Amino acid sequence: MPKRKRSQSTSTNLVQKCTKTQKPKEPSGPVAASKKKPNGINEPKTTIISDVSETTLTLNPSIPSADQPGYIDSNIIQNNLAQGHTKTLTIQDRNCQVIIERRYNCRACIMKRNGDACRFKDFRAVDQLLNKGDTVPSPYFISTELGDMVRSRVQNNIVAPSEKFKAYALKKLSGPLYDILKKENEFIKKYNILIRRRAPVNYARHICDYCETSILNAHFTCGVCGSDMCLHCYGSDWSLDTIVRLTRCSRYRAHAKEHFLPVTKYEENTIRELAKEVQSVKDSQEDCIMQDNQDEVSYKEVLYIPIEESTIDAFQSEWRKGKPVVIRGVRTNSDVSWTPSYFIKNYKKEIIEVINCKTKEVDESTVKKYFSGFIKHSRRPGYNKSTGGSDILKIKDWPPTENFSDHSPKLYKDFMDMLPVKEYCTADGYFNFSNRLPEEYIPSDLGPKMFIAYGSANGEKGVGTTNLHCDMADAVNVMCYADKTDENSAAVWDIYAYEDLAEIKNFVDKIAKEMGVKGILDPVHSQWIYLNDSLQQRLLEEHNITSWRIYQNPGDAVYIPAGCAHQVSNYHSAIKCAFDFISPENIDRCIDVTNQFRHSKRVDALQLNNILLFAWRSIYDENNSQNTSLYTDK
Numbered sequence: 001m002p003k004r005k006r007s008q009s010t011s012t013n014l015v016q017k018c019t020k021t022q023k024p025k026e027p028s029g030p031v032a033a034s035k036k037k038p039n040g041i042n043e044p045k046t047t048i049i050s051d052v053s054e055t056t057l058t059l060n061p062s063i064p065s066a067d068q069p070g071y072i073d074s075n076i077i078q079n080n081l082a083q084g085h086t087k088t089l090t091i092q093d094r095n096c097q098v099i100i101e102r103r104y105n106c107r108a109c110i111m112k113r114n115g116d117a118c119r120f121k122d123f124r125a126v127d128q129l130l131n132k133g134d135t136v137p138s139p140y141f142i143s144t145e146l147g148d149m150v151r152s153r154v155q156n157n158i159v160a161p162s163e164k165f166k167a168y169a170l171k172k173l174s175g176p177l178y179d180i181l182k183k184e185n186e187f188i189k190k191y192n193i194l195i196r197r198r199a200p201v202n203y204a205r206h207i208c209d210y211c212e213t214s215i216l217n218a219h220f221t222c223g224v225c226g227s228d229m230c231l232h233c234y235g236s237d238w239s240l241d242t243i244v245r246l247t248r249c250s251r252y253r254a255h256a257k258e259h260f261l262p263v264t265k266y267e268e269n270t271i272r273e274l275a276k277e278v279q280s281v282k283d284s285q286e287d288c289i290m291q292d293n294q295d296e297v298s299y300k301e302v303l304y305i306p307i308e309e310s311t312i313d314a315f316q317s318e319w320r321k322g323k324p325v326v327i328r329g330v331r332t333n334s335d336v337s338w339t340p341s342y343f344i345k346n347y348k349k350e351i352i353e354v355i356n357c358k359t360k361e362v363d364e365s366t367v368k369k370y371f372s373g374f375i376k377h378s379r380r381p382g383y384n385k386s387t388g389g390s391d392i393l394k395i396k397d398w399p400p401t402e403n404f405s406d407h408s409p410k411l412y413k414d415f416m417d418m419l420p421v422k423e424y425c426t427a428d429g430y431f432n433f434s435n436r437l438p439e440e441y442i443p444s445d446l447g448p449k450m451f452i453a454y455g456s457a458n459g460e461k462g463v464g465t466t467n468l469h470c471d472m473a474d475a476v477n478v479m480c481y482a483d484k485t486d487e488n489s490a491a492v493w494d495i496y497a498y499e500d501l502a503e504i505k506n507f508v509d510k511i512a513k514e515m516g517v518k519g520i521l522d523p524v525h526s527q528w529i530y531l532n533d534s535l536q537q538r539l540l541e542e543h544n545i546t547s548w549r550i551y552q553n554p555g556d557a558v559y560i561p562a563g564c565a566h567q568v569s570n571y572h573s574a575i576k577c578a579f580d581f582i583s584p585e586n587i588d589r590c591i592d593v594t595n596q597f598r599h600s601k602r603v604d605a606l607q608l609n610n611i612l613l614f615a616w617r618s619i620y621d622e623n624n625s626q627n628t629s630l631y632t633d634k
Contacts, residue, residue, distance in 0.1 A: 072104075072139070074258030077223040080140050081261065089125040089140055096120060106226030107209070107250050117204070119226025139223055141261055148270045149438065150617060158428055158435065160622065165423075165430055169619050172584030173433070174282035176591060177612050180216065181275040184264075187218040187231065188271065191262040202440040205607065206265070208233055211598040216609040217271065220260035225250035229260065232598065274613075277620060302548050304328055310420040315559075319424075320585045322561050324495045324548055327420045330478060331555035336414040338480035338575050340374040343367055353400070357392040357453065357463045370395065373454060374483055374573045380454065392463045394453035404448045415448050415577050418478060420557060425476045425581045432581040433615040434473070437607065441614075444605040446473065446580035455483070455490075455572040464530025465491075466568040468508065470501065471560070472593040472606055473580040478557045481575040489551035490572045494531065498563040498589055500545045507539055524565050525597060531567060563589035582611060 095118040096102075096109035106119035125140040160166045206215045208230035220229045227249070234257070249255045264271075303318045307329035318325050336342070348368035355362050370393065373380035382391035405412040416426055424431045437443040453465040482490035496504055501524070508523035508531075520526045531539065540546050547566075552558055554574075560566055563586065582590060594608050 072224045072259075074223075074256040076138050077261065078258050080138060089142070091122065091142060092120050092124045092126075093122055094118075104224075105250070108226065110225075110250055119221065119228070124223075141221075141223065148266045149440070150266055150270055150274070150613065158430055158618070160430055160619075161423075166619055166622065169431065169433075169584055170281050170616070171284075172587065173612060173616050173619070174278050176587045177616055178275065178278045178282050180609055180612065181271060181278060183231070184216070184218050184271045185275055187262070188264065188268050203442055204440075205442050205605070207604060212602070213594065213598045213604040214607040214610060215265075216613065217265050219263055221263045222249060222255065222259050223261050224253070224255075224259050232595075234260065274616070278616065281620075302326055302550055307332060307420055312421060312423055315421045315424070316585075319559065319561070319583070322498055322564075322586075322589075324493075324550065324561065324564065325559040326550055326552075327557045327559070329555050330418045330420055330557045331480065333418045334414050334480075335417075336411060338411075338577075340371040340481075340483075340575075343575075344371050352395055352398060354393045354395055357394055357456070357465050365393075370452075390454070392454050392456045392465065394451070394465050396451060398450045398452065403445060404450075411577075412448065415478070415480075415579075418557075419476065419579070421559075424474075424583055425559070425579055429581065431584055433584070433587075434580070434582045434606075434611055436615040436618040437611050438614060441607060441610055443611075444607065448577050448579045451477070451576045451578060453570045453574060455570050455574070463569070464532075464567050465570045466566075467527045467530045468504075468524060468565055468567040469527040470524050470563060470565045470593060470596075471580070472562060472590050472597060472608070474562045474583050474586055474590075475560045475578055475580045476557055477552075477560065477576055477578040479552050479554050479574055479576050482554050483573040488571050489553050490574050491552045491568055491570045491576075493550040493552060493558060493566060493568050494536070494547035495550065495560060495564050495566040496545065496547050498561065500543075501563060501565055503543045503545060504539070504565050507543055507545075511535065522596065522599065525602065530569070561589065562586040563593050582608070587612065 096105035102110070108116040108118050122144070123141055125142050126138060160169075206228070207213060208215060208219070209227045210229055210233045213230055213232070215228065215230055218231060220231075220234045221227070222229070238255075238257070249259065302324055304326045305314055305328070307327060310327045315325060315327075344367060348366065350367045352365055352367055352370060353362050354365045354370055369379075373390070373393070377383060377388065377390060378385070380390035381393065382389075384390065399407040404415075419425050423429050426432065427435060429435070434443070434446055451466070456463040456465060479490060484490075505523040508529060509520075511529065512518075512520055512523065517528070520528055529535075536547070550558055562582075590606075590608055594604060594606065597604065
């Protein structure tokens with residue numbers, strides 16, 4: 001489901017005729033209208049042909065009855081794919097609602113959701129122009145020869161400190177990426193692809209319409225409604241009640257798997273050549289620095305590193321074990337006061353959303369009103385004079401929509417200056433693979449974001465300021481301010497080992513049933529519970545699982561590996577700032593959690609597979625431009 005930020009331009013002609021020897025006009029819409037071009041890449045011209053070589057395409061039989069109005073027999077779609085066709089075709093070069101009867105519109109043109117583009121424009125073709133009253137059309141789907149962005153070298157200003165850094169990055173990428181490309185090649189071989197949609201549209205996220213996971217390349221598209229389906233959803237059992245909606249087409253008509261066309265976005269040779277590149281590195285025996293001499297994960301202690309000793313070697317010695325790391329004293333590199341008074345002075349009238357940590361209710365406030373509760377507790381909502389208690393309110397992911405660098409450039413620069421181990425956790429860090437995704441793919445906003453919360457009583461009656469959850473990317477969280485600290489610290493973290501995630505889910509699921517809580521899609525990813533002292537004790541007794549407990553104070557940077565379930569409780573009011581990144585060591589974990597999110601209906605804004613693909617192109621091309629034989633076995 002491509003989501004576009006930019007408006008779609010219109011063509012002056014209704015349709016275009018195409019024969020074996022004719023070439024159509026260049027496509028209209030965002031591809032043609034985008035003002036920004038990828039760095040160093042020229043938009044290729046489209047070539048559409050109407051003859052299709054013979055082949056056989058066999059899909060699983062599940063054809064429904066054909067008694068719905070406007071029903072298009074799936075056999076028509078499959079026959080048109082498998083049989084050669086040489087007559088002149090009419091190519092749809094506008095949105096569906098402009099030229100054909102509504103019952104044959106794609107889902108985007110039916111739903112008319114902002115940002116969703118027509119699925120059949122420059123893709124669907126018929127024998128003749130459709131008008132109202134026409135019989136059921138016989139649709140054809142036309143391959144394009146748009147060039148691949150992946151084939152063009154990805155330009156960026158990220159420079160490796162040494163050839164060994166490049167070798168380490170490529171080696172870590174090679175295993176997970178090869179598995180991804182292997183599945184792509186298996187798809188191509190199995191379905192003998194005859195068609196492919198044009199290359200990804202600029203400034204669009206291409207996601208599955210059903211599980212909302214990003215689509216790298218191979219997928220299925222419904223020839224009736226234009227729904228895009230990832231390989232996982234297509235291969236699911238459509239008879240299950242939990243995914244019965246997968247069998248519903250537009251206008252509540254029944255889908256058949258034969259309605260779906262196998263589609264790719266990149267040329268077959270592109271995927272094959274990439275797989276060979278990646279395999280050559282994966283299978284090489286060349287040594288590189290930072291080898292994975294992983295020790296057994298220890299629950300006994302967390303490594304606390306003073307800022308002056310925070311070398312990349314010291315950090316990696318623990319990070320590659322899958323453990324959290326704490327670096328202390330990072331505020332020594334700060335030139336900005338991150339106090340409530342600073343925010344009141346600079347943002348006092350700004351409207352913000354505050355969340356009640358206990359009830360989860362969301363309300364509007366102003367920066368001045370909220371931060372006044374930091375300075376004087378009696379100004380907090382729900383303040384009880386006799387007990388001194390109040391509502392525990394927090395601001396999450398602030399600013400919510402605007403980039404932090406645009407919203408608060410001074411704070412952004414100060415935060416980036418504070419961060420240690422910059423090779424990993426800064427916007428241009430060499431080992432932060434997320435920074436290679438081209439802007440045309442709308443990279444996810446990985447931060448920084450601020451997390452600000454009032455303090456809560458610790459212990460059994462404490463309220464978690466951040467409930468138990470699990471992230472698909474690595475993260476670093478810096479406490480920039482706390483109203484006070486004592487022997488208990490300003491905030492306490494419980495971080496659980498990635499290997500314990502499945503057991504933790506079982507435990508939390510059991511707790512939900514005991515509490516009568518329903519409607520939870522995933523025990524952890526739904527982020528619905530904070531494990532208090534008694535629940536953590538039960539987790540230890542029943543599953544022999546305990547957390548790494550981290551006590552965070554101002555100036556402490558906590559590094560959380562992807563896939564580690566964690567929760568936080570502020571003992572005192574605190575201002576924290578966090579940044580997400582994707583490190584070489586945790587790619588497999590990121591992939592695993594991304595697949596888990598598929599089942600909890602969370603939009604895959606990260607686009608991990610795309611990140612890995614373009615990270616490879618960027619690093620490999622840089623590598624080969626300087627030393628083409630680095631990974632050549634001799």
